[in-house]
Amino acid sequence: QVQLQQSGPGLVKPxxxxxxxxxISGDSVSSNSAAWIWIRQxxxxxxxxxxxxxxxxxxxxxxxxxVKSRITxxxxxxxxxxxxxxxxxxxxxxxxxxxxxxxxIDVWGKGTTVTVSS
Amino acid sequence: QSVLTQPPSASGTPGQRVTISCSGSSSNIxxxxxxxxxxxxxxxxxxxxxxxxxxxxxxxxxxxxxxSGTSASxxxxxxxxxxxxxxxCAVWDDSLKGVVFGGGxxxxxx
Numbered sequence: 001q002v003q004l005q006q007s008g009p010g011l012v013k014p015x016x017x018x019x020x021x022x023x024i025s026g027d028s029v030s031s032n033s034a035a036w037i038w039i040r041q042x043x044x045x046x047x048x049x050x051x052x053x054x055x056x057x058x059x060x061x062x063x064x065x066x067v068k069s070r071i072t073x074x075x076x077x078x079x080x081x082x083x084x085x086x087x088x089x090x091x092x093x094x095x096x097x098x099x100x101x102x103x104x105i106d107v108w109g110k111g112t113t114v115t116v117s118s
Numbered sequence: 119q120s121v122l123t124q125p126p127s128a129s130g131t132p133g134q135r136v137t138i139s140c141s142g143s144s145s146n147i148x149x150x151x152x153x154x155x156x157x158x159x160x161x162x163x164x165x166x167x168x169x170x171x172x173x174x175x176x177x178x179x180x181x182x183x184x185x186s187g188t189s190a191s192x193x194x195x196x197x198x199x200x201x202x203x204x205x206x207c208a209v210w211d212d213s214l215k216g217v218v219f220g221g222g223x224x225x226x227x228x
Contacts, residue, residue, distance in 0.1 A: 037217075046120055047163070047206060049217035064216045098162055104153055105208065105217070106174060108162040 002026035004099050004109035012093075012116050018086040022099030022109055029075045029082055030055045035102035038073060038084045041111075042095035052102060053082060089116045121146065122207055122220035129226040135195040138223045140207035142188050146218055150210045152190040154183055157204045157222075166205070167192060194225075202227045 008020035020038075027034060035054035041047050051063035053073045063071050072085040086093060094116045101107040123141040130136040140152065151170050155163035165174050167183035170190065182193045190209075194201055207220040 046221050047208070047219040049219070051216075062215065065214060104165055104168040104174075105155070105163075106165045106168070108164070111162050 002107045006109040020084045023081040036082045037100045039098045040095040120221040121218040124220035124223045130197045138192045140190045145213040146209045146211040148188040155206045
């Protein structure tokens with residue numbers, strides 16, 4: 001059974017970097033059939049796909065247009081996990097952040113509530 | 119405003135059949151398969167239907183999905199109180215090069 005365990009701070013100051021990690025059990029971040037995703041959810045923006053990374057003989061990275069200039073998703077094969085970094089955050093980035101697995105977004109982490117506030 | 123359009127609310131009585139629609143365009147629903155998710159309060163969304171009409175293991179056959187052109191639908195038959203939740207459609211968008219979600223439909227079981 002695949003499980004995703006999220007970790008990271010729940011409070012980030014404006015202009016700083018939001019960093020979250022998602023540890024994978026029951027699957028591999030280097031899987032040739034899966035992709036690893038970050039999604040966020042807020043009352044104002046609903047569910048928003050932020051981006052994904054996946055391995056198909058080499059690593060690929062795809063990011064959503066709304067955050068493309070500020071986001072990095074990185075795999076860590078030594079720890080079988082992947083991470084999210086979102087730079088220059090504002091209060092608009094306050095949301096519940098989920099990591100998840102593709103295809104079909106069939107496995108989700110429990111979610112991390114991140115508040116951007118001074 | 120979401121790329122995919124869902125009605126904000128739906129309702130039904132126990133035992134009834136309800137349908138939730140999801141309207142998109144040629145760059146998303148028109149060219150890719152649709153997934154549906156159920157979200158109970160305070161929890162992460164759960165995959166309900168994938169590839170338009172397939173159910174993951176453990177999802178009751180009361181839930182079914184369909185797609186036609188640039189629209190998709192989720193049907194729930196034999197409505198039960200535990201079906202009260204938010205429902206979302208999602209699909210890959212070829213123009214935006216990312217997954218897009220509907221705004222969600224809050225289902226109330228009267």
